[in-house]
Amino acid sequence: xxxxxxxxxxxxxxxxxxxxxxxxxxxxILGFLGPNGAGKSTTMRMLTGFFPPTSGKVTIGGHDIAExxxxxxxxxxxxxxxxxxxSDMTVRGFLAFCAEMRGLSGRAIDDAVNRVAGLCFLESVLxxxxxxxxxxxxxxxxxxxxxxxxxxxxxxxxxxxxxDPNQKHEVRQLxxxxxxxxxxxxxxxILEEVEAVCSRAMIIDRGTVVxxxxxxxxxxxxxxxxxxxxxxxxxxxxxxxxxxxSLMVAGKVSVSSGNNAVxxxxxxxxxxxxxxxxxxxxxLTVKEGWKFDELHTEEGRLDDVFRAITLPDTVKARND
Amino acid sequence: xxxxxxxNIRTIAKRELMGYFNSPVAYVFIVIFLLLNGFFTFMLGGxxxxxxxxxxxxxxxxxxxxxxxxxxxxxMRLWSEERRTGTLELLLTMPVAAWExxxxxxxxxxxxxxxxxxxxxxxVATAMYLGSPDVGATAAGYLGSLLLAGAYLAVTVxxxxxxxxxxxSFIMSVVICFFLIFAGWEQVTSLAVRWAPxxxxxxxxxxxxxxxxxxxxxxxxxxxxxxxxxxxxxxxxFTTSVILRNLRGA
Numbered sequence: 001x002x003x004x005x006x007x008x009x010x011x012x013x014x015x016x017x018x019x020x021x022x023x024x025x026x027x028x029i030l031g032f033l034g035p036n037g038a039g040k041s042t043t044m045r046m047l048t049g050f051f052p053p054t055s056g057k058v059t060i061g062g063h064d065i066a067e068x069x070x071x072x073x074x075x076x077x078x079x080x081x082x083x084x085x086x087s088d089m090t091v092r093g094f095l096a097f098c099a100e101m102r103g104l105s106g107r108a109i110d111d112a113v114n115r116v117a118g119l120c121f122l123e124s125v126l127x128x129x130x131x132x133x134x135x136x137x138x139x140x141x142x143x144x145x146x147x148x149x150x151x152x153x154x155x156x157x158x159x160x161x162x163x164d165p166n167q168k169h170e171v172r173q174l175x176x177x178x179x180x181x182x183x184x185x186x187x188x189x190i191l192e193e194v195e196a197v198c199s200r201a202m203i204i205d206r207g208t209v210v211x212x213x214x215x216x217x218x219x220x221x222x223x224x225x226x227x228x229x230x231x232x233x234x235x236x237x238x239x240x241x242x243x244x245x246s247l248m249v250a251g252k253v254s255v256s257s258g259n260n261a262v263x264x265x266x267x268x269x270x271x272x273x274x275x276x277x278x279x280x281x282x283x284l285t286v287k288e289g290w291k292f293d294e295l296h297t298e299e300g301r302l303d304d305v306f307r308a309i310t311l312p313d314t315v316k317a318r319n320d
Numbered sequence: 321x322x323x324x325x326x327x328n329i330r331t332i333a334k335r336e337l338m339g340y341f342n343s344p345v346a347y348v349f350i351v352i353f354l355l356l357n358g359f360f361t362f363m364l365g366g367x368x369x370x371x372x373x374x375x376x377x378x379x380x381x382x383x384x385x386x387x388x389x390x391x392x393x394x395x396m397r398l399w400s401e402e403r404r405t406g407t408l409e410l411l412l413t414m415p416v417a418a419w420e421x422x423x424x425x426x427x428x429x430x431x432x433x434x435x436x437x438x439x440x441x442x443x444v445a446t447a448m449y450l451g452s453p454d455v456g457a458t459a460a461g462y463l464g465s466l467l468l469a470g471a472y473l474a475v476t477v478x479x480x481x482x483x484x485x486x487x488x489s490f491i492m493s494v495v496i497c498f499f500l501i502f503a504g505w506e507q508v509t510s511l512a513v514r515w516a517p518x519x520x521x522x523x524x525x526x527x528x529x530x531x532x533x534x535x536x537x538x539x540x541x542x543x544x545x546x547x548x549x550x551x552x553x554x555x556x557x558f559t560t561s562v563i564l565r566n567l568r569g570a
Contacts, residue, residue: 011569048413051568070324073415080413084406088339100331101414145410 001026001075001153001183002047007056009042009207016042018207020056026152029179031198031215032187035310039207040187041081044157047185048078060153074103077151079159083142087131091122091141094130095148102149116144119174121167135162143171147178154178156186160193172197191302195219201302205310218305225300227267228281233291237262243284249276328416332424333431336398340432349394353436356386361443374453379443380461380537384501384529387472392493394433395476396486398425399560403484403567412568422560426477426553433469437462457539464536467549468529472497474556481563500552504528 002024009017017039024030034040045051047058049065049072058065063072086094092113099109117123120140125133130141139162146154159175160168175184176197188194194201195215203211203218211218219225232240237257244253244266251269255262268277278297285292340346357379361367365378402408411421447453472493479492502508504525512521525531529552532545 009569045409050409050413070415070417073413076413078410078413080406080409082406084410086335086339086407087405088342089335093338097331097335098414101328101416103415142410 001061002185003057003059004043004047005057007043007046007058008054009039009046009051010054015207017046017053020204020207020209022202022209022212024153024183024185026183027180028183028200029175029198030185031194031201032185032204033189033191033194033201033306034187034204038204038310040204041157043204044078044081044155044185044187048076048155049073074149075151076153076155077146077149078154079143079146079156081157083139083162085130085138085142085145088129090127090129091117091133091137092126094141095144098145099148104149112148112150116148119147120144121170136164136167139163140167140171152182154182154184154186156184158188159186160188160190168193191306195302203306203309210309211305215302216299219300219302222300222302222304222308224265224267224298224304226277227265227298228278229294229296229298230264230266230281230285231292231294232262232264232285233260233293235262235288235290240264240290243288244281247277247280247284249280325417325420328420329424329427332411332416332421333428336425336428337431340394340428345394346432349390349432350436350439353386353390354439356390357382357440357443360386367446375443375447375458375461376537376539379440380465380533383465383468384533387469388494388497388501391433391469391472392476392479392490392497395429395473396480396490396493398429398477399481399564400484400486400489403481404486408567412564418561418564419557422477422557422564426474426557429477430466430470430473433473434466437465437469454539460536460539460541463541464533464545467536467546468533471500471529471549471552471556474553475500478556478560478563481560481567500527500529502528504530506530 004020004022007017007020008015020039020043022030032040032043042051046053047060047065049058049069052066058072060072061075063075065072086097089097095113095116096109099112104112113126117126120143122137122140122144125137125141130138133141143156143159146156154175156175160171163171172193175186178184179197179199186197198215200213201211201215201218202209211221230240230244237255240262241253241255241264244250244255244264247266249269251267253264253266255264257263266277266281278295282295285295340349360382361379365381367378370378399408402411412418444453444458447458475496476489476493479496480486480489482492483489505528509521509525512524529549532548535542535545
């Protein structure tokens with residue numbers, strides 16, 4: 001549904017987005033990650049036809065957004081970053097206006113407004129003026145606007161920003177449900193959100209895509225992913241270390257002791273072999289008759305991957 | 321396609337016009353417009369003293385000056401507010417062409433100004449009660465006044481697209497509209513011919529709304545005056561679309 005080829009956006013001498021290529025199919029939810037100023041919003045603005053790209057191509061459902069903007073925009077629902085709404089209107093008036101702009105008329109407008117008000121929990125504020133709403137409601141009003149025409153493509157720029165934990169959960173569930181039939185791309189800072197919702201994640205840094213894969217693929221890239229942690233009681237640290245090191249599949253082993261317990265961490269010799277290490281460690285533990293209360297494989301954390309592949313702001317500032 | 325465009329323009333215009341009447345802006349504006357009109361016509365214009373039932377001098381004479389401040393005040397928010405609150409992004413990512421949005425907003429505000437102008441009917445009624453004014457001339461005066469408001473408004477639409485600050489938008493459009501009056505105002509041109517060559521004075525004066533408006537005021541509807549006002553509007557609205565395109569970094 002969404003294809004992006006070699007997308008570039010320059011603001012003067014600065015390249016905000018540099019040669020980004022990806023695609024999103026129907027039924028896919030792509031999480032778009034990156035530090036502030038990485039080019040997430042700029043990319044989304046090009047996807048939705050707000051910014052024309054400096055070079056490169058965006059097609060939505062087969063329509064080139066530069067050549068056939070109206071047909072492409074009809075397929076898109078868009079939640080901009082700041083969730084702007086016309087503040088001099090009531091929530092109902094605003095949603096009805098958006099529905100009308102999307103080509104609905106008459107009864108269909110009322111139906112659409114009621115449907116999205118239900119989905120986004122806006123029933124209680126429908127007759128309130130937008131400028132009296134709290135941030136969370138305002139945000140959901142703008143979100144409601146993006147799905148009012150039941151679009152095939154959803155572009156959401158930080159859809160859960162400013163919501164309380166319950167609302168965040170609801171919105172995530174909603175995105176997940178809609179993702180079964182639509183092509184969705186959303187940006188976020190919250191990494192658990194990506195794990196909870198996305199079928200694929202993409203990390204962008206300084207305008208370039210630095211990682212692209214399923215959340216578990218990305219997590220496997222973390223340092224320490226695939227290593228096994230073991231806690232043993234009543235055995236000398238030295239013994240534990242030497243026995244673990246003797247395992248065929250084990251690579252580096254580190255141990256630390258304290259409180260009568262030995263904490264060991266075994267890294268796999270070959271990172272690509274999954275599950276073997278934990279099995280071998282478990283068998284060894286049983287064979288040696290060690291008393292243990294913990295044995296698990298580290299999955300790797302998205303945070304670590306994120307930090308490892310995107311440079312922190314301070315480093316960036318120095319390089320600039 | 322055309323019906324889609326008309327639909328979009330109508331939807332945007334309706335929203336914009338409702339925006340005026342949903343806030344105190346519309347009522348404050350109309351009251352001030354009518355008060356000033358009455359004041360100028362009856363107090364300064366000497367409506368009763370001149371002893372003829374005509375609206376040309378006492379009533380329409382003041383409109384270029386009245387509109388100079390009131391039209392930019394009515395239109396200054398049209399685009400600058402969209403830019404300030406970020407709704408511009410929302411509007412322009414909907415399936416609507418930029419020109420449709422520009423025309424829709426322009427028409428909404430113009431219609432609002434037309435409503436305000438229509439509410440000056442008691443002045444006409446007074447003239448008709450006291451004598452028999454030339455109906456054709458009065459109608460021509462109203463048409464000219466409406467076109468004048470449209471020309472100023474188009475300039476304001478343009479300046480409001482230039483900035484996210486309404487005050488700056490207001491000041492810029494007042495300055496431009498002031499130039500449009502001044503360049504062809506008899507008092508100025510008669511001074512200018514003393515030191516500037518005729519062709520220069522005439523060229524600059526040709527940009528002015530004054531000679532064109534004066535014709536309407538006298539009850540003369542000429543094609544070239546209509547063309548002038550429509551050109552100002554088309555030019556300003558077209559420039560608005562260029563500004564909006566540049567804004568998005570094309």
